[in-house]
Amino acid sequence: MAKTSLDSPPPGDSLSADPHDTDPALLRQHSHLKSYKTSRFEYPEIRVFYRQHVKADQLPKKPAPLPLLVCIPGLGGSVAQFYPLLRSLIDLAPCLAIDWPGGGRSKFAPTQWEAYTSEALMELLEVVIEDHRDKEHDQGVVLIAHSMGTALSAGLANKKLPHKTPLAKHIVGLVAICPVSGPMEEAKATMIKRLFWIPGWIFALWRAWDARGGLNSTSVSRFVGEGAPTELRLMQYRYNQQSRTPVWRRMAYGALPAQYQDGKPVGGIPGLDAWAGLDIPVFLIGGENDNVTSPKEIDRIVGAFHAMDDAVVSDGTEQAADASGPDSPESLNGSTQLDATSNGNRLIAEDADDTDYGESDVNSPSTPVEYPPDLPPQSQHPMRAVRSIVLTGSANHTLLYSPRTVRALAGLVSDFLAEHITQRLSLAWQLQHLSREGKWDVKNLIKWQGVKPVSEPIGPSGKPVFRVIKTLREVDDVHCPTALADNWGHVIKDVIDISKDQPVYDPRGLERRGIHYHKFPTVSKIPPDGDTVDLFIKLVDSVREAQRERAVAEGWADPEQCVVGVHCHYGYNRSGYFVVCYLVERCGFALADAIEAFKTARPNGIRHSHFLDKLYMRYNLEERAVES
Known part of the structure; x- marks a missing residue:
């Protein structure tokens, strides 16, 4: 495959940085623009992403629905940065995320500097979250x-700070990625404030100078580091371009303390006192090579937690009063280091406690709730805790969206939610629960069971590219993620799921066993259009390129026989269509030969005649489609 220079986007991509044009389909389909009014300002056209859980109506709602997961970007950040996660x-x-006013797809209004102070933005967050939280059923958050959004979140979650809404008492957990411990020291803050005397147009000129070189500019490399892949550089280039200078200046200035009294900041972003005062589970995740937010910030926050615990424990009266309640000074603390390239498979805990979060403090100490045997508890007040992890290797400030780290990040966050908030946030548990209830399973189970799980290899002789599989089933003994990894993990190294809906299995079951999962949703019964085929081919190209690197790094025994698994539901029509297109466009097959190769590997082949007709329309209008 031809290489591209660092100054060029990948084939098929452009350097467009328009936040509307480059917004991923998932975000576009579940976003809306809405005006919000706080006690001081009105913010018109705030971009809000909200997606309800697809099975929310079938999952337990007592004592409350599943918590609402709220994504909060940092300075200059946007919802798009959270897309991979x-x-x-x-x-x-259910998930919620917003673009800051003037950021991403939100309108830059109002323009008063006071509307962008940390206090004002925190109130805006409260209003937006309360607008989407299921208050009637006491939903947690x-x-x-x-980055800077972590400090704002600490302020939102601290019940002892003043708030405009009751949100704080409903926040049950905080995941802080590249966390900021608080305002900078007084001397540095004073110097930074003086820089804001520079006119905005001069600052904009400096940014333009800093961005010279496009994908290989200093402004991009500052975040992504040396040797970053082009895909990540393109993402960072877009995020930098989408960060407007007037908005950045207002938010950055608003994050600085208004003054210092006896060396302590007054105003600005919440600091260590806010972090230390949290009484919920907190997960701190940093990147070893983060040049924007040092991983040492994690040490400061953890130190503040420990200092608070020590202070409370040393006060016997306060401890006796609070030890049995949700504000108990007891907490579960631990630090971890994780290689960013390990996908969560080499997690080494240095200071872990075996306490089971799921069994602690159910709902409240005085009002125990009885749950059916298979229903995990969901506490309204999870135990105070702090966990810290530093991703090593290439992990830096982009670990939220970098292809190199986002797999590990997603796994870590998922585990934290299931272990420290409620086991009901485990996808594996949800699938098993809904399958037992008959509410979530494969369509036409008997027919599905009669289909061969895995095809023969497909591709050039001796160097296959694909094996087509039927969709996996979490509760199946024969064709579940564990069974596929055990029986086929030595040759199937990636799985591309082209089904439209959420799968009826937990993809992390594959990830944990070294099989990378890729979601590429398509509609059933309808032949894919040309653009979709092009995107699929591009995805397979990138997967195969990554496989070549993994084969060396992981020491695969027979890399030429390692393939990409593809599945829709049964693994015939949609899967066959995409595979045939790839064989024609990348492997040099004639169309008829590609169709026959798929049929040989997957007996009966592509069954729907309109899929075959469309293939001939795409590649050979002069030939008539064969009958299936």
């Missing part, structure tokens, strides 16, 4: 934030 989170729970 949201692709996993939407399968677990988990904040998942990046």
Whole structure:
């Protein structure tokens, strides 16, 4: 495959940075623009992404529905940066995210500098979250934030700080990615404030100078690091271009303390006191090579947690009063290091406790709730805790969306939610529960069981590219993620799921066993259009390129026999259509030979005549489609 220079986008991509044009389909389909009014300002046309869990109506609602997962970007950030992570989170729970006013797809209004102080933005967040939280059923909230958004989240979740809404008492967890511990020291803050005397147009000129070189500019490399793949550079280039100078200046200035009293900041973003005062599970995730937010910020936050615990424990009166309640000073603390390329398979805990979060403090100490044997508890007040992890290797400030780290990040966040908030946030549990209830399973189970799980290899002789499989089933003994990994993991190294809906299995069961999962949703019964085929081919190209690198890094025994697994529901029509297109366009097959190769590997082949007709229309208008 031809290589591209760092200054060029990948084939088929452009350097367009328009947030509307480049917004991924998932975000576009579930976003709307809405005006919000706080106690001081009105923010017109705030972009809000909200997606309800697809099976919300079939999952338990007592003592409350699944928590709402709220994604909060940092300075200059946007909802788009959360897209790679949201692709996993939407399968677990309802998800909400917003673009800051003037950021991403939101309108830049109002323009007063006071509307962009940390206090004003925190109130805006409260209003937006309360607008989407199921207040009638007492729904909880988990904040998942990046960079400066983590400090704002600490302020939102701290019940001791003043708030405009009751939201704080409903926040049950916080995931802080590349966390910021608080305002900078006084001398540095004073110097930074002086820089804001520089006119905005001069600052914009400096940004333009800094962005010279496009994907290989200093402004991009500052975030992504040296040797970053072109895909990540393109993403960072877009995010940088979408961050408007007037908005960035207002938010950055608003994050600075208004003044210092006896060396302590007054105003600005919440600091260590806000972090230390949290009484919920907190997960701190940093990148070893983060040049924007140092991983040492994690040490400061953890230190503040420990100092608060020590202070409370040393006060016997306060401890006796609070030890049995949700504000108990007891907490579960631990730090971890994880290689960013390990996908969560080499997690080494340095200071872990075996306490089971799922069994602790159910609902409240004085009002125990009885649950059916298979229904995990869902506490309204999870135990106070702090967990910290530093991703090593290439992990930096882009770990939220970098292809190299987002798999590991998604796995870590999912595990934290299931273990520390409620096991009901485990996708595996949800699938098993709904399958037992008959509410979520494969269509036409008997027919599905009669289909061969895995095809013969498909592709050039001796160098196959694909094996087509039928969709996996979490509760199946023969064709579940574990069974596929055990029986086929030595040759199937990636799985591309082209079904439209959420799968009836937990993809992390594949990821944990070293099989990478890729979601590429398409509609059944309808032959894919040309653009969709082009995107599929591009995806397979990138997967095969990554496989070549993994084969060396992981020491695959027979890399030439390792393939990409593809599945729709049964693995015939849609899967066959895409596979045939790839064989024609990338492997040099004639159309008829490609159709026959698929049919040989997957007996009966492509069954729908209109799929075959469409293939001939795409590749050979002069030939008549064969009958299936």
